[in-house]
Amino acid sequence: MLSLLSSAAKPFFDLTFKFLINFHLLLIIIFTIFYFVPGAYIDDEHFVENTSVAGAVADKPDFFFSVKDSLKAFYSLDFGMAYHNRNSKVIDIVWKKASYSFRYLSTSILVLFFFSILISFFIVRSKNRRHFLLFFRGLNQIPQLVLIPVVIYFFSYAFSIVPLRFDPNSRSSYCFVIFVLLIKPMGQLIHLMVERWHREKSETYVQFARAKGLSNNRILFVHMFKNIANSFLGYFLTIVLQLLTGNFILESLYSIPGFGLGFMDSVSQRDLPLVVGYLFLFSSLYLTLHFSVQIVFMYLNPKLRESE
Amino acid sequence: MRKLTPLFLIMALVGFSFQHTISSQIDPSRIFLSPGASFWGGTDSLGRDLLQRSLRGAGLSLLICLFSLILTYVMGMVLGGVLSFWKRANHLVIFIVDVFDSIPNFLLVALFSILISRGFVATSSANAAFSILVISIALSAWPPIARYVRLEILQLKGKDFLNATIVLGGSPFYLARTHYLRAIWPWVKLSAAHSIPQFILIESVLSFTGFGMNSDYATLGYLIFEGWKNALIYPHLFVVPSVILCLIIWILTWGLQETKELF
Numbered sequence: 001m002l003s004l005l006s007s008a009a010k011p012f013f014d015l016t017f018k019f020l021i022n023f024h025l026l027l028i029i030i031f032t033i034f035y036f037v038p039g040a041y042i043d044d045e046h047f048v049e050n051t052s053v054a055g056a057v058a059d060k061p062d063f064f065f066s067v068k069d070s071l072k073a074f075y076s077l078d079f080g081m082a083y084h085n086r087n088s089k090v091i092d093i094v095w096k097k098a099s100y101s102f103r104y105l106s107t108s109i110l111v112l113f114f115f116s117i118l119i120s121f122f123i124v125r126s127k128n129r130r131h132f133l134l135f136f137r138g139l140n141q142i143p144q145l146v147l148i149p150v151v152i153y154f155f156s157y158a159f160s161i162v163p164l165r166f167d168p169n170s171r172s173s174y175c176f177v178i179f180v181l182l183i184k185p186m187g188q189l190i191h192l193m194v195e196r197w198h199r200e201k202s203e204t205y206v207q208f209a210r211a212k213g214l215s216n217n218r219i220l221f222v223h224m225f226k227n228i229a230n231s232f233l234g235y236f237l238t239i240v241l242q243l244l245t246g247n248f249i250l251e252s253l254y255s256i257p258g259f260g261l262g263f264m265d266s267v268s269q270r271d272l273p274l275v276v277g278y279l280f281l282f283s284s285l286y287l288t289l290h291f292s293v294q295i296v297f298m299y300l301n302p303k304l305r306e307s308e
Numbered sequence: 309m310r311k312l313t314p315l316f317l318i319m320a321l322v323g324f325s326f327q328h329t330i331s332s333q334i335d336p337s338r339i340f341l342s343p344g345a346s347f348w349g350g351t352d353s354l355g356r357d358l359l360q361r362s363l364r365g366a367g368l369s370l371l372i373c374l375f376s377l378i379l380t381y382v383m384g385m386v387l388g389g390v391l392s393f394w395k396r397a398n399h400l401v402i403f404i405v406d407v408f409d410s411i412p413n414f415l416l417v418a419l420f421s422i423l424i425s426r427g428f429v430a431t432s433s434a435n436a437a438f439s440i441l442v443i444s445i446a447l448s449a450w451p452p453i454a455r456y457v458r459l460e461i462l463q464l465k466g467k468d469f470l471n472a473t474i475v476l477g478g479s480p481f482y483l484a485r486t487h488y489l490r491a492i493w494p495w496v497k498l499s500a501a502h503s504i505p506q507f508i509l510i511e512s513v514l515s516f517t518g519f520g521m522n523s524d525y526a527t528l529g530y531l532i533f534e535g536w537k538n539a540l541i542y543p544h545l546f547v548v549p550s551v552i553l554c555l556i557i558w559i560l561t562w563g564l565q566e567t568k569e570l571f
Contacts, residue, residue, distance in 0.1 A: 037423060141558050143509050145516055145529060146550040149536050157540050245414050245513060252517070253536060267418055268518055275422060282415055 011298045019291040023284065027074060030280050034080070040272045041080045079280070083271040090277040094259065098281055101258030104174055105247065108181045109240060109289070116186055117232070120193035121220060129194065136191040144184050144246045151180050152253055166256040177256065181246055185239045192235045193228075200224050229297045237290055244282060314504075314563035317556070321367035322374070333357065340542050349548040353538070358531075362549040365527045366556055369515075372441050372527070373507040377500055379446035384453025385496070389484060391454060392461035408451040414513050420444035421519050437521045445510060453499070460492050505560045512553060528553045 034041035072078070079090035123132045139147075155161045155176060162176040197220070200206065209219045251260030259278060266274035335355035343350040349359025408416065421444040464470060464487065473483060514520050515529030523530070528549050535546030 033423075141561065142554055143512065143557060145509070145512050145532060146554055149532070149539070149546065150550070153539060153543075153546075241413075248414070248517065249513070263415075263418075264517055267422065270422065272422060275419060279415055279419055 012295060015291060015294055015298070019287060022287055026280065026283050026287065027077075030079070030276055031070075031074060033276055037272070040276060042083065042273055077280075079277045080273050082266075082274045082277075084269050084274075090273045093262070093274060094277040094281050097257070097259040097262040098285075101247065101251070101256070101260065104177050104181070105243075107174075108178045108243060111178065112182055112186055112189065112239070112243065113236065113293075116189040116193060116236075117225075119186075120190045120197065123190065123194050124197045124220065125216065133191065133194060136187045136194075139184065139187040140191060142184070144242070144249060147184055148180055148246060148249050149253055151183065152250075156254075166254050177250065177254070180250055180254075181243060184246060185243045188242070189235055189239045193232060196228050196231050196235075197224065200228055203227075226300060229300055233293055233297050236293060237286075240289060241286070244285075314560045317559055318370055318374070318504075321363065321370050321556075323367070340538075340545075342542075343544050343548070350542075350544040352534075352545060358545065358548045361526065362528065362531055362552045365531050365549065366552055368521070368525060369508050369511050369527045369529075370504075370556075372438065372445070372511050373504055375438075375442045376445035376449070376511075377503060377507055379442060380449045380503075381453060381496060381500055383446055383450040385457050385492070387450065388454035388457025389461060389488065392458040392465075405451045405455050408448070413448050413510055414517075416448035417441075417444045417510060417514055418517070418519060420447045421514075434521055434525050437525075441511065441514065441520065445507065445514075449503075449507075456495065456499075457492055460495070461488050464488060464491055505557050508553075508557065508560075 077091050079094075082088055082090050082093055085093060123129050126132065156164050162172050163170060166177065167173045201224075206219060206224060209223050214223075247258070248260040248264065250256065251258050252264050255261070259281060263275070263278045265271075266278065333356055335351075338347075338351050338355040339353055341347055341351040341355075347357050347359070349357065349362060352358050352361065421440050424440050424443055470483065470487060473487065478486075511520070511527060512529035512532070515527045516533045517529075518533075520527050520530050523534075526534070531549035532546060532553070535542075535544075535549060539546040
């Protein structure tokens with residue numbers, strides 16, 4: 001019993017350790033940028049100097065000059081102050097914008113994860129898969145930069161099915177945003193998955209399972225899925241990056257006050273601390289996603305556990 | 309013919325990008341004209357021919373893409389080669405590649421372009437903006453290439469014919485030129501060709517978000533963004549550059565696709 005528990009828990013702890021190391025290395029990179037790039041880190045006192053309490057903080061040591069303060073800044077994710085929002089800390093702004101975007105991004109990622117597996121499964125089982133694949137191949141040729149504006153144009157401008165601008169109180173707005181975000185990434189993921197299913201079909205173990213008289217569904221889900229899980233993991237993580245890039249385009253076109261629009265604004269205002277803050281957000285988001293997807297697949301496929 | 313079409317397209321568009329007169333043909337009497345016999349793509353807010361501007365923008369995008377492709381592969385190959393001879397670099401390389409992979413390419417390019425442009429007095433100069441774009445795209449795209457080159461060289465390292473070359477007095481430069489480079493050259497050619505559409509898309513998204521060149525040297529992303537602002541009243545402003553971008557991506561991928569069909 002104990003050995004079973006330890007074998008189940010070990011990969012989890014291994015991955016957690018790897019995640020923590022990667023997270024710390026990411027923080028080191030961010031703080032190295034602060035240290036070496038002039039103007040990348042703006043401490044509180046730079047702004048307090050203009051007010052009456054300047055004397056009270058004049059003796060405060062600079063960033064990185066005291067080990068204690070540096071460590072405190074490091075672990076409290078203190079990225080300093082933004083240039084253009086003088087009363088706000090970078091981490092507060094970033095977190096506020098991110099929590100806005102996460103409302104629909106989390107749903108989109110979950111839908112992408114489950115539905116791409118399900119739809120690809122149904123396409124592989126379908127007799128008309130050639131037509132489906134042609135459709136997805138055509139869809140994949142259209143860049144997100146063109147697809148997202150076209151969809152917004154038709155749904156909101158031409159047919160007025162959804163509001164012209166994003167309305168946080170409207171459920172249809174949320175559904176529309178998720179739909180627009182997912183069209184291209186889901187098409188790509190399904191296309192890749194269907195091709196992968198087909199390549200796996202010619203393997204000996206599949207033919208053997210078929211010869212034993214097992215049903216197609218059982219072969220696909222019980223035998224083949226475990227083996228293509230590793231490829232799916234790679235595809236999924238690449239596609240999620242595309243989804244994030246699509247989010248920038250969507251937020252800037254549909255006026256959603258999330259982190260995509262926030263990042264664009266910070267770039268146009270040349271607000272370096274805020275840009276670095278957003279970069280930290282995206283990287284940590286991706287690392288967390290990578291970690292959670294790896295854990296899910298590690299328990300699905302024992303082969304991955306052994307390779308770790 | 310299928311393989312040559314993308315090449316001809318690239319050459320034609322890059323040649324077209326050197327037509328400096330297009331952006332200066334401002335005529336207030338013909339603003340926002342719809343596509344017709346005289347102007348196939350219509351005109352923009354300053355009366356310039358939109359089709360010509362879009363084609364020139366496509367040429368500029370391709371030019372940026374080609375320069376960044378060359379820089380990326382040179383950096384990737386040199387660094388990958390150097391790292392393969394540095395035994396303690398294993399964890400460092402894996403970490404660097406992991407970190408680079410964990411950030412969307414577009415964001416990395418954005419960060420690099422901000423960091424690089426701080427060194428310039430002003431990025432209004434076309435050459436400076438062009439160089440910043442090329443360098444920042446290359447800086448964000450080199451790690452996977454370095455990783456592949458390093459792995460290939462590590463795989464080749466123990467081979468008998470390489471040991472024989474070393475015993476016979478072959479210099480490291482000779483080894484790199486005749487054995488390592490020849491081994492990775494087919495992959496480099498294929499991978500570089502497949503990266504062209506991807507690089508164009510990165511460049512377009514960058515121009516779309518305001519990192520690209522100024523309006524005189526507008527690339528396709530910038531034209532799409534500008535067109536979107538007036539898309540409700542003048543849809544052709546958005547449609548023409550979008551269609552050209554789609555066509556270019558389609559022709560480039562079509563030319564590179566394998567003819568063998570899966571189904």
